[in-house]
Amino acid sequence: MKILIIGAAGMLGRKLVQSLIFKGKMNGQPIEALILADIFEPERPDFAGAVETIAADLSLAGIAERLIESRPDLICHLAAVVSGEAEADFEKGYSVNLDGTRALFEAIRLAGQKKPYCPKVVFTSSIVVFGEPLPDIIGDSHCLTPLTSYGTQKAIGELLLADYSRRGFLDGIGIRLPTISIRPGKPNKAASGFFSSILREPLIGQEAVLPVSETVRHWFASPRAAVRFIVHAAELDTQRLGSRRSITMPGLAATVGDQIEALRRVAGDAAAKLIRHEPNKAIADIIAGWPRSFDANRAKELGFIAETSFDEIIRVHIEDELESTLPVHEQA
């Protein structure tokens, strides 16, 4: 089988490629070819089958047609202008996140008019399709009320995915990813950045800033779990979804205090002491509009599995990003 990954150079994209290569098969069928696309040409992975790497801006005319030219069986569409950028640059956000996604779906539909074609499409949405006012635990039938342009664009992507699937143009599944923690890499300026940095930096002996109260509650999964969600979605029989093609992924509802306690248990007091509390009202106000917890019953029934404690999420990070070693201040 042939797999196209759009957004293959991003954090999740790279981990997904590694996971697919390691797995070697999807639903029992050998993976024969990978087409890896991103705005910058993705790195060429070490893979025995065919690999094509493409630098491509999905929002430009003709690009979507080019990407699906060889009629991949599975398309994982992870590419997006992220939340902060889509808010700062309104036109760019709509162009990439809405027009780009629609261009992909349209290219698939039009290819199917020439010769039957109905690929499986996994679309990564996000829990930021939900915004206040919200109940403490959000059920699977709660309305989408995004409070950012990014969330709006993801919600529209979900609606298009459902309609194109209903019409038989593609076989879509949308997965709403929790906030990813611990995101590897450098600290960034995203409002959500501290959810990762207050763990990631102390784990390597560096200071981190906490801009909100320890009582703030949010919904998390590790990068490893997120990749597992994508793979599970790609293998799932969409007959089981009915008309509702997008699903809130399971996650761990945890407060910042829970995160810090887990850090203390895994890496000791010295690590926890590296977190400096510096309240920032602007960030606190943004976070206040975000969802806190979900029941995610549909996803659980469909076999999606997340972590159940932050200790586990931290251990996943130590295994996957720190070569299973903690620096000197590790305890016991």
Place this chain on the structure above:
Amino acid sequence: MKILIIGAAGMLGRKLVQSLIFKGKMNGQPIEALILADIFEPERPDFAGAVETIAADLSLAGIAERLIESRPDLICHLAAVVSGEAEADFEKGYSVNLDGTRALFEAIRLAGQKKPYCPKVVFTSSIVVFGEPLPDIIGDSHCLTPLTSYGTQKAIGELLLADYSRRGFLDGIGIRLPTISIRPGKPNKAASGFFSSILREPLIGQEAVLPVSETVRHWFASPRAAVRFIVHAAELDTQRLGSRRSITMPGLAATVGDQIEALRRVAGDAAAKLIRHEPNKAIADIIAGWPRSFDANRAKELGFIAETSFDEIIRVHIEDELESTLPVHEQA
């Protein structure tokens, strides 16, 4: 104040124009100019102020800019390719209902970049943004799950309206209209057509066909109530909406049996006997996916008012469409 109505030649558009002319003011401000646009040039109404009538396809380049050139204070966007046509012609539906709506919002945003401009925009959505699986009574926080391309396009319009409003580009309010009954005019082939024709035709002594069971329940408002919703939305202070800019309108939850009993009470047994039951599985299957009833609490709190009985809906039709007279078979 200057008012632009897009879709002014349609059934609701024409009634809205008459209602605005009769009213003369909006929120105490005199209505000075009407710009009436539709795919065919709307009829010129009898109005003391300025009137412009325009034949315009909103989905074509430059048209939206042209329509808002004179910077109307209020824009009522009622234009749409209807449900059946959007299902039969996928590209036309997306072009008019999605691209046309987005072109309008974009034209407003770009006009505002040149010189401050933030008109009130009333967008008519529809209860077909909801589809099975559904609870018997649908609450205001239930997710949108359209089962038609038309419903998908309306749901996307709602999301865009909310995002453009949040960003301050326009001041939007979306109203989800119930199924309109009794829709005046000739019988048509819409799946929902019988909800009007089983009353409209017998009221003038003609036969009508009922393709579903009398137990089918649905959500209704008269054309007069629908126009009242639009006017109330146009006058409503959107501060009261918070971030949720679209609202399910109140209506009357009634079964086909309730409709027939009301017909019998208002126009007699002879009228009710003109309904011929001819089961049609295709229509019954479509209707089975439709919403049955809503609580519509938000709309009621915001002062939107619908009919409370089908007797009243039938009387509205007799007053507005039949010059307050029933034909010879009228009782008592």
